[in-house]
Amino acid sequence: MKIFVLNAGSSSHKSCLFDLSQGNADGQVARPLWRASLDWTHAEGSVELTASGAGEETVTVLPLTDKGEGLEAMVETLVQGQTQVLDDLAEIGAVGHRVVHGGCDYQQPVVVDSGVKETIRQLIPLAPAHNPANLQGIEAMERILGGVPQVAVFDTAFHSAMPPAAFTYPGPYAWVEQGIRRYGFHGISHQYVAQRAADLMGRDLEDLKLLTCHLGNGCSLAAVKGGVCVDTTMGFTPLDGLMMGNRSGSVDPGILIYLMRQEGYSADQLDRLLNKESGLKGLSGVSNDMRVVAEAMEQGSDQAQLAIGVFIHRLRREMGGMVASLGGLDGVVFTAGIGENTPLVWRRACEPFEFLGLRLKAELNRAQNDQDIAAADAAVRVWVIHTQEEWAIAQACAALLQPA
Ligand code: ADP
Numbered sequence: 001m002k003i004f005v006l007n008a009g010s011s012s013h014k015s016c017l018f019d020l021s022q023g024n025a026d027g028q029v030a031r032p033l034w035r036a037s038l039d040w041t042h043a044e045g046s047v048e049l050t051a052s053g054a055g056e057e058t059v060t061v062l063p064l065t066d067k068g069e070g071l072e073a074m075v076e077t078l079v080q081g082q083t084q085v086l087d088d089l090a091e092i093g094a095v096g097h098r099v100v101h102g103g104c105d106y107q108q109p110v111v112v113d114s115g116v117k118e119t120i121r122q123l124i125p126l127a128p129a130h131n132p133a134n135l136q137g138i139e140a141m142e143r144i145l146g147g148v149p150q151v152a153v154f155d156t157a158f159h160s161a162m163p164p165a166a167f168t169y170p171g172p173y174a175w176v177e178q179g180i181r182r183y184g185f186h187g188i189s190h191q192y193v194a195q196r197a198a199d200l201m202g203r204d205l206e207d208l209k210l211l212t213c214h215l216g217n218g219c220s221l222a223a224v225k226g227g228v229c230v231d232t233t234m235g236f237t238p239l240d241g242l243m244m245g246n247r248s249g250s251v252d253p254g255i256l257i258y259l260m261r262q263e264g265y266s267a268d269q270l271d272r273l274l275n276k277e278s279g280l281k282g283l284s285g286v287s288n289d290m291r292v293v294a295e296a297m298e299q300g301s302d303q304a305q306l307a308i309g310v311f312i313h314r315l316r317r318e319m320g321g322m323v324a325s326l327g328g329l330d331g332v333v334f335t336a337g338i339g340e341n342t343p344l345v346w347r348r349a350c351e352p353f354e355f356l357g358l359r360l361k362a363e364l365n366r367a368q369n370d371q372d373i374a375a376a377d378a379a380v381r382v383w384v385i386h387t388q389e390e391w392a393i394a395q396a397c398a399a400l401l402q403p404a
Contacts, residue, residue, distance in 0.1 A: 001019075001020050001021065001093040001094065001297075001398060001401070001402060002017060002018070002019050002020070002033075002086070002092050002093055002094070002377070003017070003018050003020060003092070003093060003094050003095070003394040003397050004016075004017050004092050004094070004095045004141075004145075004388070005018065005095075005096045005097075005098075005100040005108075005390045005394050005397075006071075006074075006095060006096070006097050006098070006137050006141060007018075007097075007389070007390065007393075008097070008098075008133045008134050008136065008137030009130065009133055009381075010040075010130070010132075010133045010399065011039075011040050011041045011068070012037060012038060012039055012040060012072060012128050012204065013037060013038040013040075013070065013074065013097065013137065014035075014036075014037045014390075015035070015036050015037070015074065016032035016034065016035050016036075016383075016390045017032055017033045017034040017053075017078060017085065017086075017092070018030055018032050018033065018390075018391065018394040019033055020394060020395075020398050021275045023292065024256040024332070024393050025271060029388050029391045029393065032192055033053060033085045033391070034051070034052065034053035034054075034077075034078055034083060034085045035051070035052050035053070035176055036049065036050060036051040036052070036074045036077055036083075036249035037049075037050050037074075037319075038070045038071070038074055039199045040070070041286075042061065043061070043141060045063060046061050046062060046063050046064065046065075046174075047061070047062050047064050047065075047066060047070045048060070048061050048062075049061075049062055049070070049073055049074055049366060051083040052083060053077070053078070053083035053084065054082065054083055054084060054085055056082040056083050057083070058077070058082055058083055058335065065343065066355065067133075067137075067140065068136070068139075068140040068143065070187065071137070071140045071141070071144065072140070072144055073250055074219065075144050075145075076310060082239055083099040084335075086230075089144075089145060090193050090356045091150055092145060093148070093149075093398045094148060094149045094150070094151060094398075094401055095141050095145060095148055095150045095151070095154065095393055096109075096150075096151045096153055096393040096396065097134060097138055097148070097150060097151065097152050097358035097393075097395075098134070098153055098155065098188065098239075098389065099114070099120060099125045099131070099134045099140075099152045099154050099155070099157070100127045100130035100131060100134060100154075100155045100185065101126050101127035101131050101154070101155070101156055101183065101331065102119075102120075102123070102152070102154030102155075102156045102157055102160075103122075103123045103156065103179065103183070104121070104160065104179065104292045105119050106152070106154045106156070106157055106160075107157050107161070108157060109151050109152065109153040109154070109157070109396040109397070109399075109400050110151065110400075111149055111150070111151055111154055111400065111401070112138055112149075112150040112152050115138075115305075116152055117135060117138060119141075120134060120135050120152070121135060121353070125162075126179075126183075126237070126239075131265070133366075134152075137187070138150055138152070140288070143188060146353040149401055151393075151396065151397040151400055151401070153188060153392075153396045153397075154188075155185045155186060155187050155395045156183045156184060156187055157187055157189055158184075158186030158187030158188070158190055158191040158222070158229050159182075159183060159185075159187050159190075159222070159232050160183075161228045161229060162182065162184070162229055162230060162232065163230065164230060164231060166231045166232075166325065167181045167182040167183075167184075168181055169181060169182065169235075169236070173259075180236055180384070181201070181236065181241070182234075182235040182236060182368060183228065183234075183235070183236060184220070184232035184233075184234050184235070185218070185220060185221070185234045185238045186218065186220045186222075186234065186336075187222075187229070188216045188389045188390050188392050188393060189212075189214050189335060189387040190212045190220075190222040190224065190232070191224075191231065191386055191391075191392070192363065192387060192388055192389065192391075193212050193333045193335045193383075193385045194208075194210050194212050194224040194227070194390040194393065195227075195284075196221075196229075196331065196333075196383075196385050197210055197212075197333050197381075197385060198371065199333050199384045200208075200370060200372070200383060200385075201330075201331065201381060203330075204226075205226070205227040205228070205337070206227050208225075208226070208227075208330045208331060209224075209226075209271070209323045209327070209328045209329055209330050209331075210223075210225075210226050210326075210329075210330060210331045210332070210333060210336065211222075211224075211323060211326065211329060211332045212224055212332075212333045213315070213319070213332065213334050213335065213339055213349070214335050214336045214339065214387065215242075215315075215334065215335070215336050215337070215338035215339035215342075215345065216245075216336030216337040216338060216339070217242070217244065217245040217246070217288065218234075218238055218244050218245070218247065219233075219242040219243070219249070219338070220232060220234040220238075220241055220242060220254050221233045221241070221242065221316075221318050221319060221322050222234045222322070222325045223325040224321040224326075225326050225327075227323075230325055230326065231321070231322055233249075233321075233322075238353075239274055240344050241245040241313045241318060242276075242311075242315060242318055243279050243280070243286035243310055243314045243315075244279045244280070245279050245280050245281060245289070245290075246275065246276050246277070246278065246279050246280075247274065247275050247278055247279045247283070247290045248274045248278035248279055248282070249279070249314060250275070252317065255313065256270055259273075266341040267357075280293050280308075280311060282306050282354070283303060283306055283307035283310060284296060284301070284303050284304045284306075284307035284308075285303050285304075286301065286303075286304060290337070290338045290342060290345075291310070293307055293308060294308065294342075294344065300332055306356075310343075312345070312348045313350060316348075316349060316352050318350075319332075319349065319353070320353075322355070323353070328360070329353075329354075329356060329380050331380060331381040331382065331383060332358065332380060332381075332382045332383070333382075333383045333385050334346055334349075334383070334384050334385070335382075335384070335385050335387040338385055339384070340366070340384055340386055340387075341363035341366050341387075343365065345372065346353065346360060346364055346373060346382070346384070347360060347364060350382060356377025356379070356380060357377040357378055357380050358378060358379070358380040358382065359374065359375040360373050360374060360375060360378075360382060361373055361374070361376075362375075363374050364382075367384070370383060370384065370385045370386060371383070371384050
């Protein structure tokens with residue numbers, strides 16, 4: 001079965017086409033036959049379309065502002081031009097969508113119908129930057145591909161099994177009734193890397209206590225006990241928890257009251273401050289990109305040093321919290337842009353946990369393949385795993401539509 005995966009964001013669309021009849025034995029990740037993206041931030045009034053397939057890559061700037069028309073142009077590169085990999089779009093058997101917020105309603109991937117679309121729409125207030133783009137992507141693909149089954153795979157689903165003590169905020173009880181609770185995000189990634197770590201360890205996920213660290217532009221941790229997520233750092237929104245590229249993560253909510261009272265900040269100003277002007281970018285003053293901040297630190301920037309110092313401090317604190325929620329630790333996983341590529345972060349994040357038997361190899365290097373970076377005799381394994389969210393979505397579609 002050929003599965004088209006769409007990750008629709010507010011400023012970009014990313015998609016892949018997988019052939020699930022190829023190379024998915026032994027948990028191996030199949031390479032997509034085709035990959036494409038739309039960058040809507042490229043320049044006012046246009047979109048940049050990048051497509052790769054059949055050994056070719058094309059980059060085109062199109063004078064389009066309508067997201068649906070952009071998606072149509074992207075899909076056309078599957079059946080036309082240098083990147084053509086299909087004779088007919090009818091060869092596509094299913095479309096899998098990454099949907100950021102599924103609220104309490106969806107604990108598993110679902111086939112999209114009018115009820116599912118209505119729920120995604122109702123959840124827009126909880127994910128104003130993401131759910132509208134996800135919904136628009138579903139509706140555009142319905143128009144482009146007709147009656148092909150579409151599957152929604154939710155970023156929140158993996159966290160829906162957390163116990164009430166972990167997902168409830170200690171505000172008034174009315175919050176519980178209003179749905180103001182911890183939902184957690186990056187679930188597709190946390191679930192994929194937890195399973196992958198178990199496979200690499202040759203163990204059943206059901207028998208393991210794993211701490212998964214998704215450190216990209218957005219950062220979150222998950223405590224995965226017996227294959228179930230029992231705690232996570234992101235919350236009601238993806239702003240909670242760890243320090244991130246542009247986002248602050250958790251701060252004393254009293255700071256917000258102070259800024260509103262003393263400085264007259266509006267909700268929109270606070271939103272921008274916390275979501276766009278904080279984190280690595282806000283503290284370092286140079287960039288939200290860990291590579292650029294690390295470079296600035298090496299060149300002697302005090303602000304960059306502080307930014308990385310705070311990033312590590314918060315990461316360690318939250319890791320400690322997850323270990324407490326797990327009540328033990330068999331493995332730690334680092335994934336996503338920073339997690340897959342930054343030996344400095346692996347080393348400094350793990351240092352305080354040596355007393356738990358978490359020790360790393362003397363020499364640490366980035367690698368193309370997933371790797372175990374723990375010392376040979378360490379009690380806890382530490383994995384660097386390349387997250388494969390699109391592949392995980394394709395597999396979830398296949399499992400739902402063609403159950404074994
Ligand atoms: P997103 O959350 O947007 O999907 P990614 O998982 O791609 O983000 O992570 C993006 C971040 O990963 C970048 O901002 C950068 O800080 C970091 N990153 C990516 N590649 C490297 C690298 N080679 N070395 C260090 N950091 C990297």
